[in-house]
Amino acid sequence: MDKLEMQDYGTTREEIERTLRYALDIVSDGIWDWNIRTNHVKRSPGWYSMLGYPPDSLPEDVDTWKSVIHPGDYERVMRNFQAYLDGDSLIYAEDYRCRSRDGNYLWVSDHGRFVEFDETGQPTRMIGAHRNIHQRKMASLELQRKNEELLALNRTLEDLVAARTEALRQANEALAQQVEAATRLSETDPLTQLSNRRHFERNLHGEWQRFQRHGHATALLMFDLDHFKRINDNHGHPVGDRALAAVARSLRAALREEDCFARWGGEEFIVLLPDTDLAAAAHLAERLRLLVAGADAELPEALSASFSVAAMRAGEEIGPLLKRLDDGLYRAKQRRNCVESC
Ligand SMILES: Nc1nc2c(ncn2[C@@H]2O[C@H](COP(=O)(O)OP(=O)(O)OP(=O)(O)O)[C@@H](O)[C@H]2O)c(=O)[nH]1
Numbered sequence: 001m002d003k004l005e006m007q008d009y010g011t012t013r014e015e016i017e018r019t020l021r022y023a024l025d026i027v028s029d030g031i032w033d034w035n036i037r038t039n040h041v042k043r044s045p046g047w048y049s050m051l052g053y054p055p056d057s058l059p060e061d062v063d064t065w066k067s068v069i070h071p072g073d074y075e076r077v078m079r080n081f082q083a084y085l086d087g088d089s090l091i092y093a094e095d096y097r098c099r100s101r102d103g104n105y106l107w108v109s110d111h112g113r114f115v116e117f118d119e120t121g122q123p124t125r126m127i128g129a130h131r132n133i134h135q136r137k138m139a140s141l142e143l144q145r146k147n148e149e150l151l152a153l154n155r156t157l158e159d160l161v162a163a164r165t166e167a168l169r170q171a172n173e174a175l176a177q178q179v180e181a182a183t184r185l186s187e188t189d190p191l192t193q194l195s196n197r198r199h200f201e202r203n204l205h206g207e208w209q210r211f212q213r214h215g216h217a218t219a220l221l222m223f224d225l226d227h228f229k230r231i232n233d234n235h236g237h238p239v240g241d242r243a244l245a246a247v248a249r250s251l252r253a254a255l256r257e258e259d260c261f262a263r264w265g266g267e268e269f270i271v272l273l274p275d276t277d278l279a280a281a282a283h284l285a286e287r288l289r290l291l292v293a294g295a296d297a298e299l300p301e302a303l304s305a306s307f308s309v310a311a312m313r314a315g316e317e318i319g320p321l322l323k324r325l326d327d328g329l330y331r332a333k334q335r336r337n338c339v340e341s342c
Pocket of ligand 1: 191224225226227228229230232236237238239240241244265266267333336
């Protein structure tokens with residue numbers, strides 16, 4: 001046995017209690033010892049000095065304790081203390097604020113337990129210890145406050161980011177719409193609302209490349225209104241404009257969605273016909289020729305147009321293809337109001 005184990009802690013009740021107090025003094029800042037039967041409470045000098053009082057300067061009963069508890073903590077402390085007294089809770093341990101002599105409140109940690117019982121098992125004595133946890137508690141409350149501040153800031157930031165994201169989405173959407181409108185405008189002939197020449201040429205190039213790869217029959221159809229100068233001269237330019245728009249409207253309705261119908265220039269139009277061979281293109285041209293005559297152009301005389309159709313040929317570049325088509329139109333113009341296949 002070493003020296004420590006051989007230490008004599010005393011055997012009488014007083015000696016044991018003295019040893020207990022020493023131990024409690026070491027691990028706590030103040031001790032209370034409550035005789036439940038007499039309601040007498042003995043408090044250690046440490047307990048008094050913790051709250052700034054001279055030793056034994058306050059009444060030695062439970063009311064002294066109750067009178068120093070912060071009103072905001074009082075109800076909780078009493079409820080839990082009573083639960084321990086009633087046997088509903090196995091421990092009594094509470095953190096709360098105690099009023100010091102200078103009027104300031106001090107955070108303490110209070111633990112207590114029954115240490116003696118009568119012959120019926122009723123507790124007759126309870127001992128407890130207070131620990132001054134003020135600094136730790138204040139630091140933790142400050143931390144909690146900072147955390148809440150950060151959380152609130154975070155939420156504000158999240159709201160801000162969400163609002164900005166939504167504003168950005170709306171701006172992007174508006175921009176996309178503007179781009180779409182601008183693109184449509186840049187591809188459209190303003191008088192007839194058909195594709196313009198630039199848009200047509202881009203489509204023609206795409207279809208021509210497709211033809212090179214797959215060899216699907218693809219045709220072109222071109223027409224020019226006959227004696228249009230006479231229309232302008234007889235009825236005025238605005239009437240001529242309306243007639244051009246009416247022809248465009250009427251023929252557009254007769255074409256498929258995938259046919260690119262464009263104003264090639266002046267009173268000359270062109271149609272790109274995917275998946276269409278020469279015979280089908282000529283047949284369509286005949287139909288369109290009749291539609292030109294029936295277009296609601298608000299003119300006393302009927303309109304007519306001369307047509308040329310050509311199918312793409314393997315190995316033929318776009319330039320020669322258009323030249324062939326143009327030559328066909330020239331030939332058609334010799335007779336007018338007819339269809340020339342080439
Ligand atoms: N109103 C109007 N007329 C246009 C427009 N573009 C071209 N024209 C007219 O179309 C007429 C074309 O005349 P020409 O090239 O001599 O041909 P044409 O009178 O149709 O005779 P043919 O083609 O030989 O049958 C000109 O008078 C142009 O001013 C337009 O946007 N609006």
